[in-house]
Amino acid sequence: MEASDCSYQFRIALLGDAAVGKTSLLRCYVAGARGAAEPEPEPTVGVEFYSRALQLPAGLRVKLQLWDTAGHERFRCITRSFYRNMVGVLLVFDVTNRESFEHIQAWHQEVLSSQSPGKVIFLLIGHKCDLSTRCVSTREAEELAASMGMAFMETSAQSNCNVDLAFDTVTTAIEQALRQGDIKLEEDWTGVRLLHRAPNPRPPSRKQDSGPCQC
Template sequence: FGSCCSGTRGVGKTALLRRYVAGAPGAAEPEPEPGAEAEAEPTVGVEFYSRARQLPAGPRVKLQLWDTAGQERFRCITRSFYRNVAGVLLVYDVTNRKSFEHIQDWHAEVLATQGPKVIFLLVGHKSDLQSSRCVSSQEAEELATSLGSAFIETSARNNCNVEMAFDTLTDAILQALQQGDMELGEDWGGVRLIHKAQVPSSPSRKQHAGLCQC
């Protein structure tokens, strides 16, 4: 499954991906996510991560994850990666109002490049910084509903809901395949079949609440 993280610079996309990949067996623990006092080095263009996952329904999948730069000067590069993704995490910082206000722009940009077959998940990151919060969970849930997306809040620093976020996106992609809303195609890299097997028809996982469930 090809997926990517999109969002404004500094929302913590890289920290989120590193924390998730570090959850794989044998992976090294990532460096702590910087808080309000310091910012991580911005991503230059696109960085690549991957992690294998055994789905409860039976199939084993490999998640190919792209960390796209949030800076305007890299947009021409990041747009080319949207064509080969099945899922997109739209990430904003709960302490950064502007990053939330730009989510609709990122959503529209992906749709303009990829088309309606992509699955979205709205992610409110840095939920551990409650004293600095300026975007409420209720407001984010309303935006997610308008975008036809699920919503979840995460913290890479506290490792809160990180696994759940990627599991939610992966399960939604699998459900779309089962229902025929997304099809495997030789000319599209979003979902590639490596070992030929029938996609199971098990029921989808119940949608998770947006609040941080540590």
């Protein structure tokens, strides 16, 4: 699908500590199995951008502008400047790294304090679920997600587990919030941009009345 066919653009970011696998997740989502097979990427410096066009079950075509952010503290002043223009955020931790899980609430609070004019859709992601050395249980992560008012999902870029589902879940939630009026188009906010108005469905043609039945 070409981006020129899309009605909206949604800006979605991945946030979390360094080395939790944000870049691997994005590459897997954008490039599919080919992205999952790529070698471990170098650490992100500042912010990098990816994009993908997607058709939602409701029929709406959207362009996703996907932001890969650096997790190192020295880049935080750069990444914070982008928080205000996000409509979707995947908060990512590594299930084998306890510290990355414990920092999730701080990442969440940073976005909430950015004074974004629009509602932000969050999804908590426990990445690298294919590894057996995990130190964060599914139940514990679900409880944290519930306390912050969001859903939780486990993913693995290595095995391509739930990668598409994670991004599709966030995108569908954004579309539903937009349709219900919980998210509104704002002139100075680029979290959601209208690219092309979707054509209105044509009303069904009315059949001519052939008069009373002759049977």
